Amino acid sequence: MLETPKGLRLHIGIFGRRNSGKSTLMNALIGQSVSIVSDQPGTTTDPVEKTFELAPLGPVVFIDTAGLDDEGDLGALRIEKTRQVLERVDVALVVVDAGGMTATERDLMATLRAANTPFAIVFNKSDLGEPPAEQLAQLAAEAIETVSISAATGRGIDRVKEALFRQAPESSIEDPRLVGDLIGPGDLVVLVVPIDLGAPKGRLILPQVQTMRDILDSDAVGLMVKERELAAALARMSDKPRLVVCDSQVVNKVSADTPPDIRMTTFSILMARFKGDMIGLAEGAGAISRLKPGDKVLIAEACSHHALADDIGRVKIPRWLRQYAGGNLDIEVRSGKDFPEDLSSYALIVQCGGCTVTRKQILVRQYRAAQQGVPMTNYGMAISVSQGVIERALECFPAALDAYRRGMAGSAR
Ligand SMILES: Nc1nc2c(ncn2[C@@H]2O[C@H](COP(=O)(O)OP(=O)(O)O)[C@@H](O)[C@H]2O)c(=O)[nH]1
Ligand code: SF4
Numbered sequence: 001m002l003e004t005p006k007g008l009r010l011h012i013g014i015f016g017r018r019n020s021g022k023s024t025l026m027n028a029l030i031g032q033s034v035s036i037v038s039d040q041p042g043t044t045t046d047p048v049e050k051t052f053e054l055a056p057l058g059p060v061v062f063i064d065t066a067g068l069d070d071e072g073d074l075g076a077l078r079i080e081k082t083r084q085v086l087e088r089v090d091v092a093l094v095v096v097d098a099g100g101m102t103a104t105e106r107d108l109m110a111t112l113r114a115a116n117t118p119f120a121i122v123f124n125k126s127d128l129g130e131p132p133a134e135q136l137a138q139l140a141a142e143a144i145e146t147v148s149i150s151a152a153t154g155r156g157i158d159r160v161k162e163a164l165f166r167q168a169p170e171s172s173i174e175d176p177r178l179v180g181d182l183i184g185p186g187d188l189v190v191l192v193v194p195i196d197l198g199a200p201k202g203r204l205i206l207p208q209v210q211t212m213r214d215i216l217d218s219d220a221v222g223l224m225v226k227e228r229e230l231a232a233a234l235a236r237m238s239d240k241p242r243l244v245v246c247d248s249q250v251v252n253k254v255s256a257d258t259p260p261d262i263r264m265t266t267f268s269i270l271m272a273r274f275k276g277d278m279i280g281l282a283e284g285a286g287a288i289s290r291l292k293p294g295d296k297v298l299i300a301e302a303c304s305h306h307a308l309a310d311d312i313g314r315v316k317i318p319r320w321l322r323q324y325a326g327g328n329l330d331i332e333v334r335s336g337k338d339f340p341e342d343l344s345s346y347a348l349i350v351q352c353g354g355c356t357v358t359r360k361q362i363l364v365r366q367y368r369a370a371q372q373g374v375p376m377t378n379y380g381m382a383i384s385v386s387q388g389v390i391e392r393a394l395e396c397f398p399a400a401l402d403a404y405r406r407g408m409a410g411s412a413r
């Protein structure tokens with residue numbers, strides 16, 4: 001945490017009127033008392049900063065501020081300080097107490113909008129009463145994210161974190177490398193790409209192109225073959241390749257043709273790391289072995305136009321999962337943004353590869369599943385499990401392999 005320069009951390013400002021519960025919220029988010037809570041309005045005078053590791057965003061800085069409705073000369077000074085904080089935060093939480101929003105919050109929202117600072121409205125003190133319905137409707141119409149919580153009891157704190165992930169700029173989440181960290185300059189990487197009827201005409205698909213680009217960025221050497229030419233190509237090489245990456249469809253043949261001392265993985269596994277938290281997805285893959293007949297499984301497609309590989313999520317994966325469970329499963333498919341709030345009834349979630357959505361969107365889904373204790377994996381991992389090659393495909397990711405085994409044992413969480 002100390003290694004991240006302060007300037008690069010995501011700064012999250014907590015704003016609102018006096019006594020709305022800003023300090024209580026910050027303490028609840030951090031899980032310790034750093035900010036003084038009091039029913040005496042104006043207790044927080046100077047902005048209080050606290051660095052905190054907020055997975056999956058990494059280290060963030062929370063800034064608790066004085067109320068924006070402070071009074072008197074001193075109050076004006078505090079408001080000025082709070083306004084300065086407004087200028088340097090990347091994301092804001094606007095805390096509103098049970099009574100609902102006033103002109104102060106409206107002003108604040110206008111300021112945040114003008115500064116292009118993303119924010120969510122946090123209606124606090126839900127233990128005392130629900131937020132005014134017309135305000136909720138109005139904010140929804142303006143596409144402003146709202147969360148109703150009780151900072152004092154802790155109810156809804158996870159939803160505030162989720163809102164923060166959603167509002168955080170994409171740039172605040174660092175994209176991991178595809179293969180760059182697995183290879184060094186001069187290393188040889190073999191990419192195995194089947195060219196069958198399903199392959200798009202005259203071109204390669206994005207994961208293949210992105211992997212090739214990352215190999216070039218690493219000053220390494222990339223070589224592409226179809227699965228049928230792999231064995232001959234390997235036989236001709238005087239130096240062993242550092243890594244073999246193949247399409248999931250041919251993983252069995254490639255695994256057989258690649259000597260055990262050569263590391264091997266799939267594009268789907270590389271993409272799982274690029275487009276989500278690989279550790280969580282591997283742990284979720286382990287849970288496949290624990291499925292029982294009658295379990296409810298959610299197949300989550302991130303968009304509604306999964307044209308080519310439609311049968312993977314809707315036909316192939318459900319069929320494999322039923323085989324694993326040894327009986328029928330209650331399989332539900334959801335497309336697009338329709339990812340349920342309440343996941344508690346599912347024994348497993350299988351997310352698509354997420355090619356049309358961002359890494360952040362997948363991370364937010366994984367976060368929600370983890371909060372509710374529901375295992376979540378993705379198509380690529382599930383396919384590797386079904387083909388019996390997951391352990392080999394995860395060998396170059398030891399932490400993910402451990403997570404997979406943990407998931408099988410069910411000792412997760
Ligand atoms: N009932 C209730 N009281 C709360 C809640 N959150 C904060 N408070 C109380 O509201 C008062 C002001 O809280 P504080 O966090 O200091 O507000 P701030 O001025 O916005 O920082 C304190 O007495 C808190 O205990 C809540 O969720 N429910
Ligand atoms: S995001 Fe990509 S993988 Fe997911 S459903 Fe859409 S097309 Fe399919």
Ligand SMILES: [Mg+2]
Pocket residue numbers: 022023024036037043044064065066
């Ligand atoms: Mg305070």
